[in-house]
Amino acid sequence: MAILSLYPLPGIVYTHDGSATLVSEGNVLYSYEEERLSRFQHAISEFPEKAAVVGFQQTGIHPTQVESLVVTSIENCLARPDFASRVQFAKDLLLLRDDIDVTCVPHHMAHSALAVLTSPFDECVFLTMDGGGDYLMGHWGVFREKAFHVVEEFKLSPAHFFTYLMKLAGFSNFEEGKLMGLSAFGKIDPSLLGWLRDHFWIQDGSAAVAISPKLRLKWLSSFHLDAIDAGSLRRAKYAPRDVDFTGPPVIDWASRVSPVDIAATGQHFFELLVLRAVKNIRDRTGIEQFALGGGAFLNVLINEKLRREANISTYIPVAPHDAGLSLGAALLKSHESTGQRPHCETSAYLGPKFDRGSVTSLLAAHGLRYEEPKDIATSVAHALADGKVVGFFHGKAEFGARALGARSVLADPRLESSKFRVNQALKKRDWFMPYAPAILEEHGNEFFEGFVPTPYMNMAFRVRPEKAHLIPAAIHVDGTCRAQSVNEIQNPLFYRLISRFAKITGVPMVLNTSFNRHGVPIVATPRQAIEHLLEGSVDLLAIEGYLVFPLIGTREIATLADDTANRAWDHVKWVARLLEGEKIDAARQYLKRIELPIKVSQKGISLLTEIIWVPGEPLDKLKSNLFRYMDGRQTPKIANGPSSVLRKWRNWRRR
Ligand SMILES: [Fe+2]
Helix, strand or coil: CCEEEEEEECCCCCCCCCEEEEECCCEEEEEEHHHHHHCCCHHHCCHHHHHHHHHHHHHCCCHCCCEEEEEEEECCCHCCCCCHHHHHHHHHHHCCCCCCCEEEHHHHHHHHHHHHHHCCCCEEEEEEEEEEEEEEEEEEEEECCCCCEEEEEECCCHHHHHHHHHCCCCCCCCCHHHHHHHCCCCCCCCHHHHHHHHHEEECCCCCCCEECCEEEEEEEECCCCCCCCHHHHHHHCCCCCCCECCCCCCCHHHHCCCCHHHHHHHHHHHHHHHHHHHHHHHHHHCEEEEECEEEEECHHHHHHHHHCCCEEECCCCCCCCHHHHHHHHHHHHHHHHHCCCCCCCCCCCCCCCCHHHHHHHHHCCCCCCEECCCHHHHHHHHHHHHCCCEEEEECCCCCCCCCCCCCEEEEECCCCCHHHHHHHHHHHCCCCCCCCCCEEEEHHHHHHHHCCCCCCCCEEEEEHHHHHHCHHCCCCCEEEECCCEEEECCCHHHHHHHHHHHHCCCEEEEEEEEECCCCCCCCCCCHHHHHHCCCCCEEEEEEEEEECCCCCCCCCCCCCCHHHHHHHHHHHHHHHHHHCCCHHHHHEEEEEEEECCEEECCEEEEEEEEEECCCCCCCHHHHHHHHHHHHHCCCCCCCCHHEEEEEEEHHHHHC
């Protein structure tokens, strides 16, 4: 039986990360996100029409051969009067048969089905936590004897508090990952943590979040469907908070605590809530195997904490967030029809692939110089070891939020400058966001404490201190590393590439980031990959066995000093903000952690011996004064400065 699964239905404006899946006779043939094809990040409010059409083309399944249409619900869409007309619209758009069987799977069941049915567990707890779907933010239950038994549904989940704190720290929609990345730089603020603990907690024996009766929830957008439209979700930057709290105990935390400390406190509080919920379920059921779904489990730090601190075995699928809904719902339907588990637990490579003929014609059309090496893996390994940044495009595209070696940009993890170059030319990421490596699975334990295979890059590990100096570009400031483990079965070509790199350098891993420029989805087509090469975002492009060279010589795309200056600016800006609020002690505390050779006093900010800014002056002046020194155009006045300060300054310049 051919199953087409879609999320969402057409004309629903408050969805994101839609996708389409095709399953035939219990085999997952195809699953892909709409954003990759529409080129609009998160595919907000988009029906996965393109993803479905490309699926037909890739699998050879004709729309009229589809016998079962599966849709995942959002905001109880089955109960809405327009459900039938939306289904009809989908059928018309995709030329599906009129008499097709239609199934609507509840949002959280689709999350759970993906987690359970691709897990190695015969019996387990399933638990979802997300920002909302079907007016719920999660559920949990037990999977036993091939049946799902839901025990509890809840309206508020820890995921939502993470989003609340993300907005408090000044981030926009879909930037939960940034809050997590920034958390490594801050410290837990006792007053904010105390307030959070006093007002939000996990109910006894439950996974639901309870709120203090003194507080009132103020929904500002996604839960007031009348108040939201596609436009308001699309304004990703500086969006108002989705949710806020009112009542006498509410404090304006954003003006009292720096964003880094909000992030550190928020990550810690989120972990406390999730750990409590999981322990409650474990104690209640006695089951120690957990299949986890929902956007909350994109958080690699909690995934690692759960494994280490909750005494449970966890499984997190390839796409725990909403992108995985169409796959989960299709698997549930297939499982109910055949009673069989799918055969997709080891593969994330479910997207489209391109034949070599179409690639060579494109290369010729662009007048690009290329060669066909005997072994592309060996050629790329040598290029990486020579310090090149390589776009890598081979085979079926990955499904899910992470690039896993099919649409990746690769670099040498041994050079700290790799991440600056990738950042400058391609990603334009915030200074605090780390880069991740892909490591040969059999070497995981050598480099990481408590390593377990992570083919979907969904766990952070602590790097063994004795190995840290080997891979400076792949380590976050807190000493952790979000690694993808690669074995020969999952991706033979990528495995061979990393093996060759290990042979040349002695380091069995490469830096692996997604193949996309800042703000756009991962590349979907060879043409988009070529555009990146033409724009100088990568030094070389390896595509379907060809090594492609840029039209002009590689330009010098970034320097260490550029990045150091930008990082310094971000820190000093916050110091200035604290100083404007007359929080001198807080500014001094902050400075202690960042180790910049600057001082603050009531008068302003001094760099070494020179005052570079006084409160009331525009921040632009601070920036230009700082950059004057940081980029080396002007030597600081050091004659009167103590040598320890000078040393500190030189170290900073070198970082
Ligand atoms: Fe969801």
